[in-house]
Amino acid sequence: MDLLNALVALANFVLVPAIAYGSQLALGALGVTLIYGILRFSNFAHGDTMAFGAMIAVLVTWGLQAVGVSFGPLPTALLALPFAILGCIVLVLITDRLVYRFYREQKAKPVILVIVSMGVMFIMNGLVRFIIGPDDQRFSDGARFLISARDFRAMTGLNEGLAIRTSQALTVVVAVVAVALLFWFLNKTRTGKSMRAYSDNEDLALLSGINPERVVMITWIIVAALATTAGVLYGLDKSFKPFVYFQLLLPIFASAIVGGLGNPLGAIAGGFIIAFSEVTITYAWKKVLTYIAPESLAPSGLVQFLSTDYKFAVSFVILLIVLLFKPTGLFKGKVV
Amino acid sequence: MTESVKNTLLFVVVAGLILLSGFTQSWNTAILILNMGLISAIMAIGVNLQWGFAGLFNVGVMGFVALGGLAVVLVSTPPTPGAWSSGGYGIVLSLLLGAATVVACVLVAQKLPKGRVQTLSIIGILVVGFFIYRAVFDPSAAAVEAINPAVAGNLGGLNFCTEARYCGWLVVLAWFAGGLLAAGAAWLIGKTALGLRSDYLAIATLGIAEIIIAIMKNEDWLARGVKNVYGIPRPYPVVGYEVELQNDPGFLTRADWFGLDPVTASTLSVKLGYSLLFTIVLLALLWMAQMALKSPWGRMMRAIRDNEVAAEAMGKDVTRRHLQIFVLGSAICGIAGAMMTTLDGQLTPGTYNPLRFTFLVWVMVIVGGSGNNFGAVLGAFLIWFLWIQVEPIGLWLMNLITLGLPDGSALKSHLIDSAAHMRLFTMGLILLIVLRFSPRGLIPEK
Numbered sequence: 001m002d003l004l005n006a007l008v009a010l011a012n013f014v015l016v017p018a019i020a021y022g023s024q025l026a027l028g029a030l031g032v033t034l035i036y037g038i039l040r041f042s043n044f045a046h047g048d049t050m051a052f053g054a055m056i057a058v059l060v061t062w063g064l065q066a067v068g069v070s071f072g073p074l075p076t077a078l079l080a081l082p083f084a085i086l087g088c089i090v091l092v093l094i095t096d097r098l099v100y101r102f103y104r105e106q107k108a109k110p111v112i113l114v115i116v117s118m119g120v121m122f123i124m125n126g127l128v129r130f131i132i133g134p135d136d137q138r139f140s141d142g143a144r145f146l147i148s149a150r151d152f153r154a155m156t157g158l159n160e161g162l163a164i165r166t167s168q169a170l171t172v173v174v175a176v177v178a179v180a181l182l183f184w185f186l187n188k189t190r191t192g193k194s195m196r197a198y199s200d201n202e203d204l205a206l207l208s209g210i211n212p213e214r215v216v217m218i219t220w221i222i223v224a225a226l227a228t229t230a231g232v233l234y235g236l237d238k239s240f241k242p243f244v245y246f247q248l249l250l251p252i253f254a255s256a257i258v259g260g261l262g263n264p265l266g267a268i269a270g271g272f273i274i275a276f277s278e279v280t281i282t283y284a285w286k287k288v289l290t291y292i293a294p295e296s297l298a299p300s301g302l303v304q305f306l307s308t309d310y311k312f313a314v315s316f317v318i319l320l321i322v323l324l325f326k327p328t329g330l331f332k333g334k335v336v
Numbered sequence: 337m338t339e340s341v342k343n344t345l346l347f348v349v350v351a352g353l354i355l356l357s358g359f360t361q362s363w364n365t366a367i368l369i370l371n372m373g374l375i376s377a378i379m380a381i382g383v384n385l386q387w388g389f390a391g392l393f394n395v396g397v398m399g400f401v402a403l404g405g406l407a408v409v410l411v412s413t414p415p416t417p418g419a420w421s422s423g424g425y426g427i428v429l430s431l432l433l434g435a436a437t438v439v440a441c442v443l444v445a446q447k448l449p450k451g452r453v454q455t456l457s458i459i460g461i462l463v464v465g466f467f468i469y470r471a472v473f474d475p476s477a478a479a480v481e482a483i484n485p486a487v488a489g490n491l492g493g494l495n496f497c498t499e500a501r502y503c504g505w506l507v508v509l510a511w512f513a514g515g516l517l518a519a520g521a522a523w524l525i526g527k528t529a530l531g532l533r534s535d536y537l538a539i540a541t542l543g544i545a546e547i548i549i550a551i552m553k554n555e556d557w558l559a560r561g562v563k564n565v566y567g568i569p570r571p572y573p574v575v576g577y578e579v580e581l582q583n584d585p586g587f588l589t590r591a592d593w594f595g596l597d598p599v600t601a602s603t604l605s606v607k608l609g610y611s612l613l614f615t616i617v618l619l620a621l622l623w624m625a626q627m628a629l630k631s632p633w634g635r636m637m638r639a640i641r642d643n644e645v646a647a648e649a650m651g652k653d654v655t656r657r658h659l660q661i662f663v664l665g666s667a668i669c670g671i672a673g674a675m676m677t678t679l680d681g682q683l684t685p686g687t688y689n690p691l692r693f694t695f696l697v698w699v700m701v702i703v704g705g706s707g708n709n710f711g712a713v714l715g716a717f718l719i720w721f722l723w724i725q726v727e728p729i730g731l732w733l734m735n736l737i738t739l740g741l742p743d744g745s746a747l748k749s750h751l752i753d754s755a756a757h758m759r760l761f762t763m764g765l766i767l768l769i770v771l772r773f774s775p776r777g778l779i780p781e782k
Contacts, residue, residue: 042535099768111393111534115702116771118695122764125691129757246691250546253539305466309554316543323532323540 006291008160012149013287018279019272020168020237023175026271027230028248029255030182030264031223037199037262038219039100041113046227046252048124051245052091053228054235055132057084058139065141073143073166077232084232088224095120096220104216121246128242137240140167167236178229179268182222186264191218199262247312251278254315258322260329269330274315282308343710343779350717357725364600367607369724374614375676377716380700381618381625381709382668387698388707388781389634390661391641393534396525396541398693399548400666403521404514404673405683406552409559411510412569412678413493414500419480419557424491426476427557430469437465480557490560495569504572511617511674518670519663521548526662530655545690552685565683575609578602610679617675618713621668625709637661638707669697691760696723699767705777714779722766723759730758 028050035043043049060080064070071079099120103113145151146169149161186192191214198205198215206212231245238244255274259266284302293299306313322329354373358366379397386392440461448454481489493510497503529540553562570577581587581602591601628634640647640654648654677683696719704715734755741748770777 042538099772102772111391112771112775114393114535114538115698116768118698119764119767119771122691122695122699122760122767124764126757126759126761126764130754130761133754134757243689247546250539250543254543257536257539307554309550310547312543312546312550316540316547319543320528320540323536324528327532 002291005158005160006288008158008162009287009291012160012162014279014283016164016168018276020171021279022272022275023171024230024234024237025251025255025275026268027175027178027226027233028252029259029267029271031226031230032252032256033262033264033267034219034223036256038195038215041110041117042253044114044117044249045121045124047245047249048121048128049088049092049224049227050231050248051128051242052124053084053088053224054231054240054245055128056087057081057228057232058132058137058235058240060084061139071142074170075140075142075166075236077139077236081229081232085225085228088228089221092220092224093217096216125242125246134242139240140236142166171233171237174229174233178226182264195219250312251315254319257319258329260331263329263331266329266331274318277318278311278314281305281314282311346714346778350714350721353721363604367604367611369721371607371610371614371679373717373720374611374618375672375679376697376700376720377618377713378621378672379669379697380704380712380716381621382665382672383697383701384706384709384712385625385661385668386665387701388712389629389637389641390658392658392662393538394541394662394665395538395694395698396545397669397697398688398690399545400518400522400669401673401676401693402548402552402685402688403518404670405677406559407514407517407670408510408568408674408677409493409565409683411493411513412495412507413565414495416483416488416490416492419483419491422483423476423479426472427480430473430476433472434465434469437461437469477557490557501569501577502572503569504574507569507571507678511671511678514674515667515671519667522663522666523659526659530658530662542690545694549685549688559683562686566681568678568681568683570681571613571678574613575606578606581605614675617671622709622713629709696763699763703766703770703777705779705781707781708777708779711777711779715777722762726759726762727756730755
């Protein structure tokens with residue numbers, strides 16, 4: 001029985017990765033939920049928007065590395081992030097101007113917009129593959145660990161090490177800053193308030209003189225910034241691969257729906273719920289249980305509920321349970 | 337120009353495109369495009385049934401296609417010796433136990449009054465059921481996977497013929513089994529997910545497709561997972577085997593009569609055999625879909641699609657009808673998937689990709705004309721032709737663009753390498769252009 005070691009093992013293999021992953025999902029889900037709240041459709045191209053933003057960050061990072069610029073212990077990609085956000089904003093604004101605006105003026109049904117976003121998804125996916133190729137790209141540099149497992153063991157004298165990678169710590173810090181900025185913007189500024197008003201009741205907002213095109217433009221700008229940030233953080237934490245971003249669509253949507261589509265707070269909660277369930281259900285608990293249980297009861301197997309390849313299944317089952325019992329999500333979402 | 341002349345002309349144009357690639361590239365390529373076009377057309381009919389007739393937004397086509405392929409392995413391949421006695425029955429028993437657990441939970445949820453007792457008993461049943469299931473399942477699956485893992489390690493199929501290669505009728509039966517398996521899965525999914533709003537249903541089906549692929553990749557006892565199954569029997573005798581044809585004197589004289597050398601003649605004969613069978617299946621399904629569209633049932637479906645509330649007020653059971661058409665459309669996708677696996681001769685779960693197997697089929701239906709079966713078929717052939725031909729066209733285009741650049745420049749080689757990725761971009765562009773300027777597709781619904 002060794003509670004302290006069990007706790008450290010738990011933190012190392014479950015808590016830290018899940019918090020980092022949850023922050024990435026939350027940022028992604030915020031983008032989805034904002035689009036749903038303001039433009040009123042589920043944006044299937046969101047994963048590929050993230051990939052596009054991250055791709056620009058990768059390219060700019062390579063450029064900066066080539067001219068010898070670095071950010072000390074922090075990854076150079078952080079310096080590239082503003083450029084990537086700018087590039088992504090340009091892309092989504094062009095897309096909105098050329099594609100979505102037409103259907104908005106027609107007041108097309110949401111499902112048509114979803115199909116349109118499928119087309120945009122193809123195009124963005126093609127663009128990313130065209131520019132950077134379909135392969136894995138590594139672009140993280142700087143110090144790898146904030147605390148490495150060995151240092152932690154030496155510091156505390158415990159058997160278990162607690163490793164926190166720079167990318168994980170960075171993810172959480174950046175996500176907190178981004179979310180704080182977003183909520184300050186939505187709740188305190190005039191533009192943010194007009195966005196919320198537009199989301200709550202479109203007709204009433206129009207009557208009170210809110211310019212819908214401006215609201216939509218600002219929404220896209222925010223979404224592009226969030227998507228790029230999420231994409232870059234995910235890429236730093238794991239690695240950049242276009243197809244993986246496409247597959248992230250499912251957990252991101254699950255997070256947004258579980259929290260209640262159109263509700264920013266719900267998106268954050270949903271992101272962490274999905275991330276924690278994925279990690280805990282696919283983690284092999286043998287190590288933690290061996291510390292907690294008395295020796296005679298030590299587990300013989302891995303005590304893994306599902307193999308890691310079933311992580312999609314986890315987010316999906318949670319999604320289904322929430323939808324069956326609380327159709328608008330945990331936090332009250334909106335219905336179009 | 338009347339409606340029917342225009343439509344016939346469109347089909348003639350697509351046929352001409354395929355023939356053109358036969359003349360300019362090779363007949364092998366042309367027939368390959370034709371065969372996959374036929375399969376895509378069947379998938380498009382399935383999606384059109386769901387989206388065009390009933391307005392159901394199913395983006396889980398890939399899952400049903402993959403299930404069709406799984407059924408082919410489970411039916412038309414020979415069984416692995418000893419697999420059933422060592423663990424097969426245990427696996428079936430564990431799956432039954434798992435199903436019993438779920439049924440028990442549903443019963444408790446229905447029978448017991450809501451409250452803490454109900455919640456606790458459901459959790460209790462789930463936990464106990466899960467551990468019993470794993471206790472039975474794990475050793476059985478391990479036993480099956482341990483049998484000759486280099487070439488088998490799975491349960492195998494039901495092909496008990498002495499010469500599995502020649503059991504052609506079983507292969508055709510396997511296609512229907514593929515439809516049945518997909519239909520069963522669709523029934524389960526529809527029962528839980530069809531009550532959801534359209535975009536929730538989309539996400540749900542997207543997720544289910546990913547789960548089906550994850551299961552097929554991981555459960556080695558089922559169909560060898562990512563180790564793939566090779567050498568799946570062909571629908572003999574309509575489709576033969578090249579080497580045997582080349583040794584058959586009767587075939588050689590016929591090949592000689594056409595003026596073809598034996599190797600080319602045998603590959604063409606095999607592919608044309610598939611074309612013949614696929615055409616029969618396509619025509620049969622197309623006929624059935626047309627009949628369904630014209631029947632009172634089809635009118636009711638469209639009425640539900642156009643105004644659910646009004647249809648419900650007229651006494652139509654919307655949920656049941658949705659479930660019905662969801663199952664039917666998915667079954668058709670399953671049949672197409674089974675035929676595709678037979679055509680490939682192998683099951684490779686790693687190659688299923690939602691862009692290719694779900695969203696591309698959607699592009700086919702929308703471009704062809706949702707709500708019109710002929711439109712879906714036309715769209716399938718056209719889009720499949722483009723999907724194959726965009727790559728060489730893109731390469732040609734890139735060579736043209738980079739003509740001025742010096743040889744060996746990084747940009748030139750990058751552009752030429754990237755030509756292969758033009759197809760996704762092109763498909764998106766086609767979809768957006770059609771949605772914008774001709775939202776009802778090439779052959780609109782009547």
